[in-house]
Amino acid sequence: xxxxxxxxxxxxxxxxxxxxxxxxxxxxxxxxxxxxxxxxxxxxxxxxxxxxxxxxxxxxxxxxxxxxxxxxxxxxxxxxxxxxxxxxxxxxxxxxxxxxxxxxxxxxxxxxxxxxxxxxxxxxxxxxxxxxxxxxxxxxxxxxxxxxxxxxxxxxxxxxxxxxxxxxxxxxxxxxxxxxxxxxxxxxxxxxxxxxxxxxxxxxxx
Amino acid sequence: xxxxxxxxxxxxxxxxxxxxxxxxxxxxxxxxxxxxxxxxxxxxxxxxxxxxxxxxxxxxxxxxxxxxxxxxxxxxxxxxxxxxxxxxxxxxxxxxxxxxxxxxxxxxxxxxxxxxxxxxxxxxxxxxxxxxxxxxxxxxxxxxxxxxxxxxxxxxxxxxxxxxxxxxxxxxxxxxxxxxxxxxxxxxxxxxxxxxxxxxxxxxxxx
Numbered sequence: 395x396x397x398x399x400x401x402x403x404x405x406x407x408x409x410x411x412x413x414x415x416x417x418x419x420x421x422x423x424x425x426x427x428x429x430x431x432x433x434x435x436x437x438x439x440x441x442x443x444x445x446x447x448x449x450x451x452x453x454x455x456x457x458x459x460x461x462x463x464x465x466x467x468x469x470x471x472x473x474x475x476x477x478x479x480x481x482x483x484x485x486x487x488x489x490x491x492x493x494x495x496x497x498x499x500x501x502x503x504x505x506x507x508x509x510x511x512x513x514x515x516x517x518x519x520x521x522x523x524x525x526x527x528x529x530x531x532x533x534x535x536x537x538x539x540x541x542x543x544x545x546x547x548x549x550x551x552x553x554x555x556x557x558x559x560x561x562x563x564x565x566x567x568x569x570x571x572x573x574x575x576x577x578x579x580x581x582x583x584x585x586x587x588x589x590x591x592x593x594x595x596x597x598x599x600x
Numbered sequence: 601x602x603x604x605x606x607x608x609x610x611x612x613x614x615x616x617x618x619x620x621x622x623x624x625x626x627x628x629x630x631x632x633x634x635x636x637x638x639x640x641x642x643x644x645x646x647x648x649x650x651x652x653x654x655x656x657x658x659x660x661x662x663x664x665x666x667x668x669x670x671x672x673x674x675x676x677x678x679x680x681x682x683x684x685x686x687x688x689x690x691x692x693x694x695x696x697x698x699x700x701x702x703x704x705x706x707x708x709x710x711x712x713x714x715x716x717x718x719x720x721x722x723x724x725x726x727x728x729x730x731x732x733x734x735x736x737x738x739x740x741x742x743x744x745x746x747x748x749x750x751x752x753x754x755x756x757x758x759x760x761x762x763x764x765x766x767x768x769x770x771x772x773x774x775x776x777x778x779x780x781x782x783x784x785x786x787x788x789x790x791x792x793x794x795x796x797x798x799x800x801x802x803x804x805x806x807x
Contacts, residue, residue, distance in 0.1 A: 451734055452757060482757070502730050502757045504684075511684045512665070517726050518709060518736055570707050571637060573666070573724040597686045599666030599694055600728050600758060 427542070427549045430467035434555040437462050437475070447497045448473040448486035463555045468548065469527055470519060471495060472561035481506050485561055487529040489519040503531060503559070510559050515575055515596035517568055528568040528575030530596040531559035537583045538590075544578040573598040629689025630678040635669035635722035640715035645806040646704055648751040655702045655751075655762060655775045657719060658784045662692035663777045668701055669693075669722035670784075681780050692784055693724070695760045696732060698777040699753060700725030702762060703802040709737040712804050729760040732800050743801035745792050748772075753800040754791035760800070761791065 433440060437449075437460040445462055448454075456477060463474040471488040483505035488495040499518035504511040513530035520526050532541060534554040541552040543562045552560045567576040574597045581589040662676030666686035670693065671677070678690020693701060701723065704714045709726055717723050727736060733755035735742040743752060753762045754774070761776030764786050772792055777784040791797040 452730070484757075499736070500730055500734070501728065514728075516728070516731075518731060570726070572722075573707075573726055597666035598696075598724055598726055598728055599684070599686060600696060 425544060425547055425549045427551055428468050429551045430465055430553070432466075432553050432555050433464045435462060436460065440464060444471060444473050444486065444488055444495075444497065445475075448475060448484065448500070451486060451497055451500055452484050452502070454484065461556060461558065463558055463561075465552065465561060467552070467563060468550050469521065469545075469563040469565055470529065472529060472563075474531070474558060474561055476505065476558055483510065483514075483531070483559060485514065485516075485529075485531065487516050487519050487527075487561070489521060489527060499529065501529075501531070505559070508557070509533070512599060513594060513596035514600075515573075515598050517570065517573065517575060517598060521565060525565055526568045526570055528564045528577075528596070529561055530575065530577065530594070532562055532577070532579055532594060533559050535581050535589050538581040539584040540582045542580040542582060544580070630691040631664075631667070631669055631689035631722055634671065634677075634691075635720050636718070637723075638718060638721050640704075640706070640717045640721070640723075643704065643714045643716050646714040646804065647807050648749075648805055651702050651704070651751050652764065652775075654704075655698070655764070658693060658698055658702075658777070659775070659786065661784055662690060663694060663780050663783050664688075664690040664692040664697075665694050665780075666697065666724055667691070667693050667722070668697035668717075668724040669720055671719060676783055679780075683780065693777050695777045696727050696729050697724040698775075698784060699732060699760050699762060700727060702751070702775075703739065705737070705739050705802070712739040714804065729755050730757040732760050733757060733798050735800065739803055741801050741803055743799040745797070745799035748792065748799045748801070751802070751805075753802075754789075754794075754797040755800050756791075756794075756796045756798075761787075761789065 437456040440462045460477040465472045473486045475484040483503045485501045486497045487499040489498050499516035501514035501516050503514040515530040517528045541560050543550050564577050577594040580591045583589050657672050660674040661670035665684045681688040681690045701717050761774035764775040765773040771790050774789045775786050
């Protein structure tokens with residue numbers, strides 16, 4: 395009888411411990427933040443190889459006012475071209491880390507009065523292991539200074555440039571079978587405070 | 601009284617369940633109610649005439665941004681969708697989704713094989729119009745517009761349509777998913793002489 399009583403007590407204690415452990419607010423795994431590199435300027439000033447490839451791909455003849463945003467990040471690089479005379483926004487994606495690489499995909503979006511018709515997802519690029527990458531634009535909020543995109547244990551920070559749409563990347567979020575990708579996006583204000591968080595689902599379209 | 605209560609509870613639960621089913625039906629889109637994600641069937645052959653038939657099935661079935669699923673009843677079961685919106689789940693393909701399916705392409709951009717997708721398979725494929733124009737992917741290549749024949753395509757940075765018939769006037773009859781209001785149909789177009797359009801050929805036709 396004593397043994398039974400001891401066993402019962404042990405069971406109750408174990409259940410209590412499990413309950414306490416289960417209810418505790420588990421600390422989320424720490425996510426390291428990697429900052430992407432960005433260059434912005436007039437098309438005449440930034441005559442880089444990726445930009446030249448992008449102009450060739452879309453057969454663009456830019457005007458001196460054409461603005462270019464070139465980004466180099468963890469999963470890939472991108473070039474965004476905005477011409478004030480044109481309603482279109484052009485983007486080229488280059489897979490791989492660093493400034494090398496060739497244009498593997500691109501997008502064209504309708505960009506009017508600070509609004510973009512669609513995130514313009516591109517899933518044609520792949521990393522060195524052949525895993526498909528997704529790139530899309532996100533329009534920064536008025537006060538946003540940078541965009542965070544969480545990708546597993548790593549978060550990439552994309553600085554906002556000239557309030558143009560920011561070309562962001564994902565690998566884990568790509569769904570090839572549905573020609574779509576999901577991005578875990580947080581917009582930050584100048585002080586680093588969180589302005590908005592969303593799971594952006596984009597489709598290849600048009 | 602005690603016998604009445606279970607009956608009332610049962611009737612109330614039944615009414616709630618019924619209203620939930622009705623609400624779900626009302627919220628269902630064409631895609632969620634009809635489309636699937638089945639695998640494609642590989643085929644050793646692909647004929648231009650056969651692809652014309654595939655394209656003609658999509659005729660009158662509507663247009664859906666980012667879409668690639670339609671039936672064959674000549675009715676657009678997702679009309680008047682908002683401009684360039686995928687989430688409304690309407691019927692039809694968009695221009696590049698229609699081309700991908702008619703050209704029987706693979707989701708793997710390195711695979712030039714022929715894959716038959718069911719009408720109700722909701723697939724768009726990895727290419728947008730600008731990608732086709734650039735000849736992206738193993739099955740696709742840029743091609744001189746003057747030499748374009750049936751089931752070759754003309755693509756701009758924002759649109760693509762396939763040749764249905766070349767006209768003596770210099771224009772072409774193009775089978776294309778043009779826009780929400782125009783749907784998927786055959787239209788007479790002058791893409792061949794329009795400098796913003798380039799020629800694109802699906803490689804690997806059997807005949």
